[in-house]
Amino acid sequence: MRLSFLPLLKHQRMTPVIFALFTEFLMLATFGFMVLLSLEILLPSFVSARVNLALFFGSILSLFVLHHALSVWLDQEIRSPKRYVVRTCGIFLGLWGITLLVLSLFKFPVLAIVTILLLCSLLAYLFRKILLTV
Amino acid sequence: MSFLEPFFPIAKTERTFYLIGRASLYVISISLVFFWSLRIIFPTIPFSFDFNAPQSTKNTFLHPRSTTDQSPLTNGKIAGKQTLIGNFESPQTFSRIRVSFTLTNKSPDNARLKASLSRSYRSFFLPIDETPLASFEHPPLYRDTTNTYYAETDGVLKRFVSTEAYLSRYPESFALPLATSTARSFPLSDEWIGFRPGSLLAFADGVFLVMDEHEIRPFGNPAILLSMGYRFDDVIQAHEEEIGIYERGRVLSFGAPQSDGTLFQDQDSGAYLLVNGKKLQPITSPEYRKFILEKTSPIIASLSSRNVTLSCVPISSWFHRRTLTCDMPKNALPSEFGSAFQLSLKNNAPDIPVDLEAITISLVTDRTQSNFTLFTHQIFSRLLNRFGQNT
Secondary structure, three states, X not given: OOOOHHHHHHOOXXXXXXXXXXXXXXHHHHHHHHHHHHHHHHOXXXXXXXXXXXXHHHHHHHHHHHXXXXXXXXXXXXOOOOHHHHHHHHHHHHHHHHHHHHHHOOOOOHHHHHHHHHHHHHHHHHHHHHHHXX | OOOOOOOOOOOHHHHHHHHHHHHHHHHHXXXXXHHHHHHHHOOEEEEEEEOOOOOOOOOOOEEEEEOXXXXXXXXXXXXXXXXXXXXXXXXXXXXXXXXXXXXXXXOOOOOOEEEEEEEEOHHHHOOEOOOOEOOOOOOOEEEOOOOOEEEEEOOEEEEEOOHHHHHOXXXXXXXXXXXXXXXXXXXXXXXXXXXXOOOEEEEOOEEEEEOOOOEEEXXXXXXXXXHOOOOHHHEEEOOHHHHHXXXXXXXXXXXXXXXXXXXXXXXXXXXXXXXXXXXXXXXXXXXXXXXXHHHOOOEEEOHHHHOOOEEEOOEEOOOOOOEEEEEEEOXXXXXXXXXXXXXXXXXXXXXXXXXXXXXXXXXXXXXXXXXXXXXXXXXXXXXXXXXXXXX
16 A cells, blocks of 8 residues: 555556646745745845744745655656756856845954854855765 | 756656646746845735733733723633724834724624724833832941942831942942941841843853843843834943842843833933833932933834824725724824834724624835835945945
8 A cells, every 4th residue: 555656656647747847836935935934134134024934935945855765765856957057057056145145244253254264164065975976 | 057957857748748838947046036026125014912812922912901991802802892902013113003903703783893003112102100209218228348339228227239220220429337336236138239231241152231230131132222212332241240139031022122220211201100010100319310311212102193093994894794894094104203013903883892803903005116216226335234334
């Protein structure tokens, strides 16, 4: 009984369509979260007074886990993106991260800014190492 | 893969389904963003009370009660000629107020109710005490050689928790030197005397309002403190020992009443009124008035504007016979003196009792160009404030 419907789904002709739409929905939700987070940093409490950002983030994270699990179970493999798409996304995310960091550190004491930037750089280095190893 | 191609290889036969699904996904997403933006730019803020669940924390229409004896009317039953009152508070701007309530099946269809609304500070709606504060009364007060202050009450000596706590209540000149004979003749109480009720105390990251001799309550956020009419200039920095003598009560939110000891000034007559035991007590003692004005700034209110009321007669809607609704324009209510509202619901029928199931008051922002401009100005000034530019 356990997950016995999965082999059936695997061979359904509509499965790739639904899975592609699910992926696209996840992308849109992540983009929505980025917009809301940027707004919250620009205008503190403007978003959090209306939307529970932690719940939103938790939901997206859970959907990503579900997406990954389904892609393994259903043998659905994402097409590897073209190089220029990866580069554009990387530049966009990098600029967005730097902007958020600068806005968040506005009016912080210099020592705190240096400490936070140092920690962020170390974390970025760690993530890069992990990514390259994987 | 590009943004125009699917994330997965899709057979040509299913391409049409995919395109339809994708278009629907984008249409739904854009519609959701559009309607969410509309709700943010032109909000409708509801305040409601469910008489079937009077203890529910979701009830934002506060303390429904009878006008005559202030007794709670949380069962929703309004007898003939009786009036139900309740409060809510919102510092935000809006266009009109919609009053709506639902009758239970037990209630007659021909209910004759009249809704009235006035605006002021929550405690400024209290009735005026006929006995004014005519003298600066105080118990025998002492100061010992270590500058500890004492008050002799009920045959015992009570210590003030600090000099600042004493000075928040009485001038220094009232305290007599504590003679050894006095100290011996009265037992020393374990109870401490703190700050004057109505004082604002800052400790750690919070600001607290002294409610009475035993309780302090923290403000939920700075906007609540300002909305209640208090000022940050009047906040006293307190120490751990001074705060430690009090029990901490619930967080103060919008709509909370100002505590006993809060000072109001009526702008029309210039009279000073002190909140005291669910009444507004006029201060006629020049000595006390001079003292309290040195300690705190009065909240400027207006007795004439608290009496300005908007009224409407709710009528039943065509789709729901038991739901009665009416609208009141906001612009007729003065907005300078407080953002707390008091709604009165009078049952005009002499012999027919009315049984309410729920009541909802909505502050509606109309979708107009001026409201949109106001919203953009508010956002712009918040942005400037965020980066240290005062507007």
